[in-house]
Amino acid sequence: MPMHGDDRGGAGQGGPLRAALAAWTELLGPAHVLAEPAMLARYGATTLPAADRPVAALRPDTRDSVAAVVRIAGKHKVPLYPVSTGRNWGYGDACPPTPGQVIVDLSRMNRIVEVDPRLAYAVIEPGVTQGQLAGFLEEKRTGLRLDCTGAGPDVSIVGNVLERGFGHTAYGNRFQHVCGLEIVLADGNVLRTGFGHYENARAARVFPYGIGPALDGLFTQSNFGIVTQLGVWLMPKPRRSELFFCQIRDHADLAPAVDALRGLRLDGTLRSIVHIGNDMRLLSSRPARGGGEGQVPLTIAARQSLRNDERIAAWSMSGSLTGSGAQVRAARAAVRRALAGPGRRLLFLSERKLRIAEFATRLMGGARAGRLRQLVATARAVADLNMGRPTGYFLSGAYWRRREGVPDSFPADLDPARDRCGLMWLSPVLPMTGKAALEFHSCIEPVYQAHGFHPLITLSTINERALGAVMTVAYDKEDPGDTERARDCYRALWDALAAAGFMPYRAGVQSMADLGRYSTGYWQITRRIKSALDPDGIIAPGRYDPLQFS
Amino acid sequence: MPMHGDDRGGAGQGGPLRAALAAWTELLGPAHVLAEPAMLARYGATTLPAADRPVAALRPDTRDSVAAVVRIAGKHKVPLYPVSTGRNWGYGDACPPTPGQVIVDLSRMNRIVEVDPRLAYAVIEPGVTQGQLAGFLEEKRTGLRLDCTGAGPDVSIVGNVLERGFGHTAYGNRFQHVCGLEIVLADGNVLRTGFGHYENARAARVFPYGIGPALDGLFTQSNFGIVTQLGVWLMPKPRRSELFFCQIRDHADLAPAVDALRGLRLDGTLRSIVHIGNDMRLLSSRPARGGGEGQVPLTIAARQSLRNDERIAAWSMSGSLTGSGAQVRAARAAVRRALAGPGRRLLFLSERKLRIAEFATRLMGGARAGRLRQLVATARAVADLNMGRPTGYFLSGAYWRRREGVPDSFPADLDPARDRCGLMWLSPVLPMTGKAALEFHSCIEPVYQAHGFHPLITLSTINERALGAVMTVAYDKEDPGDTERARDCYRALWDALAAAGFMPYRAGVQSMADLGRYSTGYWQITRRIKSALDPDGIIAPGRYDPLQFS
DSSP, X not given: OOOOGGGGTXXXXXXXXXXXHHHHXXXXXXXXXXXXXXXXXXXXXXXXXXXOOOSXXXXXXXXXXXXXXXXXXXXXXXXXXXXXXXXXXXXXXXOOSSTTOEEEEOTTOOOEEEEETTTTEEEEOTXXXXXXXXXXXXXXXXXXXXXXXXXXXXXXXXXXXXXXXXXXXXXOBGGGGEEEEEEEOTTSOEEEXXXXXXXXXSSXXXXXXXXXXXXXXXXXXXXXXEEEEEEEEOEEOOSEEEEEEEEEOSGGGHHHHHHHHHHHHHXXXXXXXXXXXXXXXXXXXXXXXXXXXXXSOOXXXXXXXXXXXXXXXXXXXXXXXXXXXXXXXXHHHHHHHHHOOTTEEEEEEEHXXXXXXXXXXXXXXXXXXXXXXXXXXXXXXXXXXHTTOOOSGGGGGGGTTOTTOSOTTTTSSXXXXXXXXXXXXXXXXXXXXXXXXXXXXXXXXXXXXXXXXXXXXXXXXXXXXXXXXEEEEEEOTTOHHHHHHHHHHHHHHHHHHHHHTOOBSSOOTTTGGGGGXXXXXXXXXXXHHHHXXXXXXXXXXXXXXXXXXX | OOOOGGGGTOSTTOHHHHHHHXXXXXXXXXXXXXXXXXXXXXXXXXXXXXXXXXXXXXXXOSHHHHHXXXXXXXXXXXXXXXXXXXXXXXXXXXXXXXXXXXXXXXXTOOOEEEEETTTTEEEEOTTOBHHHHHHHHHHTTOOEEOOOOTTOTTSBHHHHHHTTOBOSSTTOBGGGGEEEEEEEOTTSOEEEOTTTTBTTOSSTTTOTTOSSSOOGGGGSSSSSOEXXXXXXXXXXXXXXXXXXXXXXXXXXXXHHHHHHHHHHHHTTSOOSOOEEEEHHHHHHTOGGXXXXXXXXXXXXXXXXXXXXXXXXXXXXXXXXXXXXXXXXHHHHHHHHHHHOOTTEEEEEEEHHHHHHHHHHHHHOOHHHHHHHHHHHHHHHHHHHHHTTOOOSGGGGGGGTTOTTOSOTTTTSSOOTTTTTOEEEEEOBEXXXXXXXXXXXXXXXXXXXXXXXXXXXXXXEXXXXXXXXXXXXXXXXXXXXXXXXXXXXXXXXXHHHHHHHTOOBSSOOTTTGGGGGTTBOSHHHHHHHHHHHHOTTOOBOTTTTOGGGGO
């Protein structure tokens, strides 16, 4: 990897960085230019086995100060690494992909600029978190909800959108539900996409494409600019919402279930994103277990027996149905027709039933109540996400191999990087067919086994035709051997998937150099665009730019 | 407009063009290199008052020959203007935005490369027409339907997608339902977007974004490359489909109806694109009338009396509901709750009822039967479009001011450019609120009046929050005075809309120079990207590039 940030004079204690730091300090004040080792260690905290640390961190709080920061960087040729809140767990957190970069931490830019309750959108800055927007919508009684991811209330919405992340609702394909980006370019100029560059445009927040070449896609998963604002579409709270769960007893039965799901997505019955977790993923999301059995990988027999003990199916599916009472009933009937079958258990759960179950488990005692309480808590977490109430419940998987388990604050105030969790995520996309799901699984299961890790896997219906897998490699970060094995396991998984044609929908800093393999032509073109927009490579060198490493 | 094709040596009978033509003739054979005046007149036929003619036309039939064509153009610096089938009626047809360009007619590239019935997609070339794909899906009994526009069976799907056109179904936002573009760039290299550049990618046709910067948007409404193939998503035929129609008696009642529609879109009840046409648009879509009353603009009183005679409401809405029987019933109830009200007449029409009505009108006689027959024919055309059967029925509006009316072949074999129709379309986007709809209308109605033209207007719910208007300026192309007034009217409409902030979602060659007004920053950036991808300006100079004209 010859061409790093260092080569362009950004790293080290060299002159350019010192000069730039002085200019930034004058611009932002010393409180918002951080270069002390303790602070950099905090920014450099990662769930990965290792990652490059930033050489400084800046905390501008307006678009104009971001533009000024960028101009200074350009003048001194010091590369910048923008993060929204820096919680890109499992993919590198706030860490840049190459050494010598200066973090631009946008978490102080946390204004909710506008909420339009009629047209159901919000305009937000990168520092706005899921919890903050959810709280605002509730407090102002807008009758609106947002799509949430399972990463908890403290993560940035913009950061996730720019990684083209997925949530849980009908707006779970998040990039498809944003409208109008404001971007600071490498020369400090500001670009507004869609109709936003027309000074008096009426439809700037309701029609994303504008007129002419549509540029939004360029600023996702890229290093072409710093997004400082965007419009995000919101949903009216449904009159009625109902969850459904489907347990798939045996692994082989995953195939017909996936095929049935595809039909339900294609015919429009299911619009929210359905998640299917395997047994170990479900176990790992039970915080009470802490770091327990996670310490030793299980044999197949032990895993089966654990499944039996815990009454966990090979795969568990959850999704939601919304609409009027009649619409939900009609959808429920369609789901039942498609998903009921041998080896599958289907359960529908209205808010009312869920409340009764919560009440009942509070009264009950004994082991059976414990299991039930667990189920009810999971259902509540799924319901919360679907109603736009972010919860950290599902982050417990990130703590699966941490010796201390989840913190006492669970499910609040989680931060796997700060808490020294060992965690890597890998997220290949597969066609939504039963056959592809089984092929995918046979591709990765032996790799997990060979390296002594539990496969924690979810499959999500990220659109009508594709499943997005999220594969967790959870390891004990305090154990150098385990850490080394985890790194090997991740690489072996990546290799096996890439060779089989299952490419990921996003990548962490650990994988940027690998994106160019098996590829023809694409990255040369993104590089030409990069050169046109950022000729000096000021913004996030190496980010989604594999040729930087070749 | 100093910088035209001529300036770069493409136009005229100069040496570079002659040399390029010789090379193209060697490549494609003389039958596919057209430069005779009669042929160029055919390619230059336009519904606009005037447009630049091409200096030659080439008809390559494979991606590789397109690449070779482009390389020759680059060598001789002759600009190319790619068209799929060239039927961009109302927006310039096949005509380039500046003189001196050579058409690359892709209509011979009409292969349906692949259809996957399980994952419900097709891979097609630019010459594939709506009618061709619909016929193929029917013939092969795939159980799939495609989204159709109202432009008839003979128009290109790719061409419309690249203009980000809108159809009628749940996949009517067409750009949102394509996956994987193959593009020949200005240097002759081939780019595949999404996961398509990974040689063995499994999800190339089911997940559009791939990984890294998403480039698809760049190749819509642009001049950055020549798209030679794309994947288009298809829908399973619904178990049940039902149309609904809502007549809005008085203009003022449009506002509450639009607000009600927004609710139905936001809550997911309506997923197909709902179209609302005004009285004159509806009248103009009655082919039997031919060029009749169209000749003289109507006074308000005469218009009201025509409405009464014809039993036409101020605005007429049509849409469709699909799903299982129970789902359609539930949706129907929700639509009724939201749309029924004073001054509105709501009608639901199943395929069965429509057939009975068709049968009945065939038996009936008299004037009343004539009106009923008209209604039934319109309903059938709407039903056909919604079921993926393209019809030319709604093209009759393009023939509204043509002296001879529609051709005898109606609704088949229509070509408004060939048939010398006078037609310009203008398509501003507005927020989906009743207030904005009325404001938009008061902005344009006086302009039509002042220039003596009928306002033919449709408003379509192009997503959950925006209405796409299509405004027709129909004129008598044989009358120079009418033609001049039409040109003035179009310009005045554009000016009024731009000043009011209602920007169009697409533009014709007549408007490319106007896109830069009221705008800050955007077109400088698209220009930088253009220079990176096509430094010599070989592909479609001026297309969605207003700075070319400044």
